[in-house]
Amino acid sequence: MAVTERSIATALPTAAAMGLLGCECCGLVCEAGPGALRCPRCQFRLHARKPDSLERTTAYLLAAAVLYVPANTLPIMGTSSVVFGHEQHTIIGGIVELWHSGSWGLALIVLVASIVVPILKIAALSLLAFTAHRRSRWRQAERASLYRLLEAVGHWSMLDVFVVVLLVGMVRFGAFASVEPSVGLLAFGAVVVATMLASASFDPRLIWPDSTDHD
Amino acid sequence: MHAAVHRLLAGSGLIASHEDDAAQARVRPGLVACEECDAVYSRRALSGGDVARCTRCGAVLGRGRWLSVDGQLALAVAALIVFAMGNVADIVTLDLRGVHAAVTLHESITATWTAGEHVVALLTAATAFAFPLTVILLRLYVLAPLAAGRRARGFVPAVRALRWVTRWSMVEVFMFGTLVAIVKSAGLATVLPGVGIYSYAALTLLLAAIQSSGLHSLWQRASELPSWP
Numbered sequence: 001m002a003v004t005e006r007s008i009a010t011a012l013p014t015a016a017a018m019g020l021l022g023c024e025c026c027g028l029v030c031e032a033g034p035g036a037l038r039c040p041r042c043q044f045r046l047h048a049r050k051p052d053s054l055e056r057t058t059a060y061l062l063a064a065a066v067l068y069v070p071a072n073t074l075p076i077m078g079t080s081s082v083v084f085g086h087e088q089h090t091i092i093g094g095i096v097e098l099w100h101s102g103s104w105g106l107a108l109i110v111l112v113a114s115i116v117v118p119i120l121k122i123a124a125l126s127l128l129a130f131t132a133h134r135r136s137r138w139r140q141a142e143r144a145s146l147y148r149l150l151e152a153v154g155h156w157s158m159l160d161v162f163v164v165v166l167l168v169g170m171v172r173f174g175a176f177a178s179v180e181p182s183v184g185l186l187a188f189g190a191v192v193v194a195t196m197l198a199s200a201s202f203d204p205r206l207i208w209p210d211s212t213d214h215d
Numbered sequence: 216m217h218a219a220v221h222r223l224l225a226g227s228g229l230i231a232s233h234e235d236d237a238a239q240a241r242v243r244p245g246l247v248a249c250e251e252c253d254a255v256y257s258r259r260a261l262s263g264g265d266v267a268r269c270t271r272c273g274a275v276l277g278r279g280r281w282l283s284v285d286g287q288l289a290l291a292v293a294a295l296i297v298f299a300m301g302n303v304a305d306i307v308t309l310d311l312r313g314v315h316a317a318v319t320l321h322e323s324i325t326a327t328w329t330a331g332e333h334v335v336a337l338l339t340a341a342t343a344f345a346f347p348l349t350v351i352l353l354r355l356y357v358l359a360p361l362a363a364g365r366r367a368r369g370f371v372p373a374v375r376a377l378r379w380v381t382r383w384s385m386v387e388v389f390m391f392g393t394l395v396a397i398v399k400s401a402g403l404a405t406v407l408p409g410v411g412i413y414s415y416a417a418l419t420l421l422l423a424a425i426q427s428s429g430l431h432s433l434w435q436r437a438s439e440l441p442s443w444p
Contacts, residue, residue, distance in 0.1 A: 012254040030242055030243065031241040037240040038238070098399065109395070156391075159392050159395065160392075161392075165323050165324065166323050166393060167396050169324070170309055170318045173311055181335060186335055189334070193338070204251040205252055208271070
């Protein structure tokens with residue numbers, strides 16, 4: 001049964017094969033022409049595939065992977081208090097603290113948002129870009145779902161940035177207790193932005209190559 | 216200066232550039248192309264609550280309208296009120312042995328700026344304040360005339376900007392961040408959640424409801440107006 005469904009599905013006509021262009025901005029379907037075209041409804045540039053999609057995705061991914069190292073090794077915040085003195089906290093350290101304080105649920109959420117999601121995004125987008133480059137037909141439906149998952153969870157990595165900014169504002173008791181942001185936070189924010197740009201640059205239509213795709 | 220700004224905005228896709236000679240394409244209104252795999256379907260009317268999915272890749276092709284334009288407008292007005300409350304009111308109050316410290320979002324951003332992390336402060340100001348506010352204001356700007364059967368002046372750049380800014384608005388993540396920050400500081404002081412966090416929680420729900428209908432329906436609705444060029 002599944003096989004039949006699949007063969008019907010892969011026989012679907014695509015816009016590119018029919019000489020049509022779907023507008024990425026407003027969804028209108030237009031006829032492709034010889035020159036550059038604009039969508040008559042929203043004035044967006046029409047293209048069968050996002051221009052230089054894989055090149056731009058790869059560039060943002062490289063940036064994210066490089067920044068991931070300082071984001072996790074450098075402290076994202078420093079605390080000072082009369083009881084504990086000065087302390088520097090990394091992302092992983094913060095998760096361990098939450099866990100030990102008994103907030104297992106929140107520790108898990110921060111672990112997923114700050115560690116799992118960025119790694120998942122970098123690894124999964126690399127896989128998607130690589131298979132798209134090879135014009136692979138391997139597990140296309142699963143790769144399409146994976147892309148949708150990445151788009152849905154991507155911005156949740158921003159969680160730790162907000163936590164530190166809020167703590168900096170909340171804990172201001174002068175010499176008694178205070179929280180300061182540290183450079184690792186900047187690197188971490190940059191990782192989040194870079195991975196979001198990477199997944200926005202990737203064109204999921206490349207998962208489904210057809211006769212009109214060429215390198 | 217003006218030309219440079221225009222080029223920048225056009226390059227980022229926020230506004231239409233008319234400097235190039237790209238021609239207007241001919242339209243096939245009866246068809247829908249899957250945004251994620253390019254499969255073509257014929258357009259079909261959907262009733263409220265229906266979701267049309269691509270049979271090949273599973274992406275959502277379209278949703279039936281479950282919210283009228285009036286309903287969307289009402290939610291956007293509510294979102295603006297709640298947003299204002301969330302930004303004026305305290306997010307939390309810390310009580311450290313009698314010393315009270317109430318914090319708003321703006322104070323947190325200012326404190327981060329003062330501490331020297333300017334980029335992080337700007338990133339937070341943009342994703343938790345400026346972009347959500349822009350989302351609400353652009354929705355109101357587009358929906359109010361649409362409810363009266365008219366198209367807003369500058370509808371095209373407004374909805375294109377809305378598409379961009381919705382992607383970078385992170386109200387729901389910020390709300391969760393507040394919860395984590397409250398738990399983290401609980402060991403140090405007594406933390407009392409303020410009106411601000413409840414407002415942001417309500418804002419999360421309202422924005423999710425407004426955005427569930429997507430922007431394609433907005434384009435569709437506007438292009439069905441008799442005044443559409």
